[in-house]
Amino acid sequence: MRTFPTLGIRLRLWLVAGVGLAGVVGALAYTAVWRSGLAERQAAQQHRLDLVALDMQSALARFDYLPALLEMGPGVLELLRQPTDTELQRTVSRYLNRINAAAGAELLYLANRQGLAVAADDAGEPGSPLGAIFDFRPYVRDALATGHGRFFGVGITSGRPGFYLSYALPYTSGHTASTPADAWGVAVVKVGFAGLEARWRNLPGQVLVVDQHGVVVLSTQDPWRYRPLNDLPAATVAEIARTRAYQTPLNRPLHWHSQPAASAGPQADGVQEVRLDGQAGWLASQRPLENGLLHVVVLEESQPVRQQARLAATLAALATTVLLLLLVLVGRLRRQSWRQRLATQAALQAAHDSLEAQVQQRTAQLQQAQQELVQSEKMAALGQMSAGLAHEINQPLAALRTLSDNTQRLLAQQRHDDVVRNLQRMAHLVDRLASISQRLKVFAYKPQTPPQPVAIAALLRQVRQLLEPRLQAAGVACSIDVEPHTLCAVADAIRLEQVLDNLMGNALDALHTRDAASTPPHMALRAWAQDGQCHISVHDSGPGIDAAILLRLFEPFVTSKPAGKGLGLGLVICAHLVREMGGNLQGGNAPEGGARFIISLPLASVPGQPA
Template identity: 30%
Template sequence: MSTSVMQRAAIIFVFLGAVAAASAGVWRYAYLQALDQLERQGRSDLALASDRLVGQLKRFGELAVFLADHPLSAELAQGNGAQAAEALFLDVADKSDALDVLFVDKNGRVVAAARGPAGTDLSQTDYVKRAGQGALGWGHGIAKPLTQRAFYYAAPSFGADRKVNGAVVVAAGMDGIEDAWRGGLRTVFFTDARGQVFVTNRSELVLWQRPPEGPGLVPPQGAAPAFDSYETGGHEIWQLGWGPYLPQDALHLVQDLPIIGLTGEVLVDVAPARQLAQLQATVVAALCLAFGALLFLATERRRTLARANAQLEDRVARRTTALSEINEALRQEVTDRKEAQTALAQAQAELVQASKLSALGKMSAGISHELNQPLMAIRSFAENAALFLERGKPDRATENLGRISDMSRRMGRIIKNLRAFSTQQSEPISRVDLNAVLVSAVEMIADRAAKMGASIEFDPLGHPVWVRGGEVRLGQVFVNLMTNALDAMTDAPTRILRVRVVEGESVKVAIADTGPGVSDPDKVFDPFYSTKEVGASEGMGLGLSISYGIMQSFGGEIRVRNDPTGAVFTVEIRPWVAQEAA
């Protein structure tokens, strides 16, 4: 074997080792990045599940507080009315889906119960002790005198001397709560202070216990299934062998819920993260190998060209000429693309303005009515004011003049909204009062809704809701969505447009209608996609696409889904924070 061949073989082996090391590094980095993203998604899902559980349990606590002030509670404390109370408790338990409702005297003994027998002693339970101290008590465990898992709320009942004379206990059955969210995409479970699984959306994990020697869970009976855990990049990974409905390798996240004395935990499957990391590592390895192969071929070609340089000079010249022509063609293509992008941006701006003017055209009759009505009222009030002045009644004249002023302000507000809506502008992102934008949008479509017999359910918030955006473009988005909702309800027997604002980490506006719903939610934001009839004056299929682009420019998002009553469009907007202003 010649020295040249040995050198090339050594270079190839070194290159392959470098490619393997680079691929491993990319895989590790991509895997940790994917785990970070999974952790954010998992924590969001866990927070949502936790809020849902707390909200479901809280209503039973409110029920206990309500029943504690019932007149029957005072009679039960005096040893009377047990039969009537049991009938009431049974009716309340049936209607509220409570496992049991009962009343205990100040000694902690059950006097009346919806389902369990009277006489049971609950004086040693923590929730009854706390109720005996005059506070709302809560706890969990196996329901006494029943045998099901339950969460208890005990509300103290006070006598005329303002001393505790008993307590109303409401037991919320966990089976009914779990049925509402069993089988979710994420494996979520809630453990108590002893580490026992008390609530979960996976029935096979109920009452599993945290082992004393470390993380994981073991069943209450039988041998413990395969389990192992390790940490990577600050993430805790569980390796499970717990059945086909739980992931084999899962990211374990924890959230404390001191308000109900439980700890929320979620298991997020890391298989997608590994697949993504594997794909990125494979791509890097393929690119490196392709580059190495090209480099090797180029080197070999150079050797060959060096030996045959004299014969190939003419061919190189022809290739250089061809490359120059290609380069010139590429420059021309870049110029054409820039011109096309400029034309596209201008066309999009014109489409936005056309969409707004189209909406104004639809509402022209309602606008005329909205302006004509206050004008007629102003004329009538002015004539009445003159008559009152002639009759020597300046107070009544002043009242009519005040009404004229109110009508003028109303007309000014309508004209201001129309002028702002119709103006073609692209204002910078700033602080916008979402509440005011929604009020203006509802005013603009109110007359059209009234003419088609549709009612609008919208209760403006009593305070400003500051978000990131532009007032005009946000108004266009909401007018477009509300107009589409009215179009969808044209042939509906019931026409109700609901607008609701939900504040949180992000501000959400839900616009729901009672129409037939969206037939293909995945395509509804595509340009030129429309459910309206072909050839109609409206329905170009650009309104939702433009609205979607506007919300993305603000860092927001629009989603659509169908519910049993119709379609629901949800607009998610980033709230305005002081750091952004700075």
């Protein structure tokens, strides 16, 4: 009977632990991206809520002045006392028509205490409310009882929806008559929202407005309009039937079901996950208006956020799995290498017993070849790991050495203030070395914090101050020209300082090789704004860049420096750092001579010019 090998207990435990770790990492990535996505969606939805709410409030606030204006109108109060006077009806209706021509309401009419419409701006037109009785409408009853009323409904005579604003007449401050008995009638303004709905359709997502009954009265989705969110209580149905609010049956609820967004965290507080009309996957935010008579709701699909979260979780889990597999593979290779080495030694020992002289010679050769191979592999790995580190810390270490020697001389001269300044510079360089150790992961990881506005003039002065000992020792003049002086770029200050330090160090090295009989050595640092970019130029008066090197300027291990003076990685790292900050690095020979490198970064601000 054939048997199959089974996994050892230790290997199975490692597999279970690896799967569990990948699952935990994926879950953390999913939660982080989901929370971040919900926070972004909430910010966008709050902005849209502000726009929609302001739209509606502006449309309603336009008519707050009408009651006082109507009370002073010719014949308005007389008509409310004499509602059967046809001549007064025509006079007041014409007056209402003139007012509404400027106000732009959907409808403007007057009703007496019995709810009879005695004048209207559209008198004589089809659908005019003139002559109809509206005592069953809440806005008439509320205005007579409290001085004002609010109500959303479909017009009884016109069939058009709108929001009704009613005011008791005579009008007094506070929008209320002295007592209900003092009111002679009611001024009614009907505000239409057709134009608002058209504008809302241009916004992302969906917008709907729900009245106090829980019925959708406005929506960017026509199938949702005049449908309740859920089944209405019998008392509410009876009230709607009595007020004749919608002129349509309410027998198709949307079956609104909502809950707080899962794992949203405090950043997305207020965002709800909603199932609506049989369709799940909505994110909703809402805001009350008109003292809760209306609620504005903004909807957006949650599927894109979930897809991003799932993709992040999948990538994180896969990356963790690949890393674990690599660790297992390295471990297995090391064990195999060790076993192979033991087997080779045993074979060499057995051969040594039979052919001592010949085996000794061959063993020596094999050992030498093996040591060279191991040493070569070690040096290759060490070179890959330390190349970036050696290049990054070389200049700060050189500056530390120069400053330490200078400090000794200053101590001997009793120049304590200069000693303190040197020690401060050395502390800054030590901090920089510490930051460099944190930056060595630049090729593997993105920055954890976004770039910030960096003052270019101050940064250039700081870099020049760090290189001042080398500049003085080489007799190199270094000028700084920043236009405008307050120029700022969006960048990482530490990384940008590393790039400038490297470029200026290269310029100093180039100036060492120039013809001594030529003009005095000079280095120019210049910064300016152009086409929404901040440009920083490092220009030296050296011999320029060799044509053969110029073609491969940003390739690894390409350098004009002698062996031991450079690794040919500086410009590669500089270009990568600048790209990480959203910019680019260019280099070449200037027409007037010497080498010039230009850093281009996003512009943060320029006085008098938009960023």
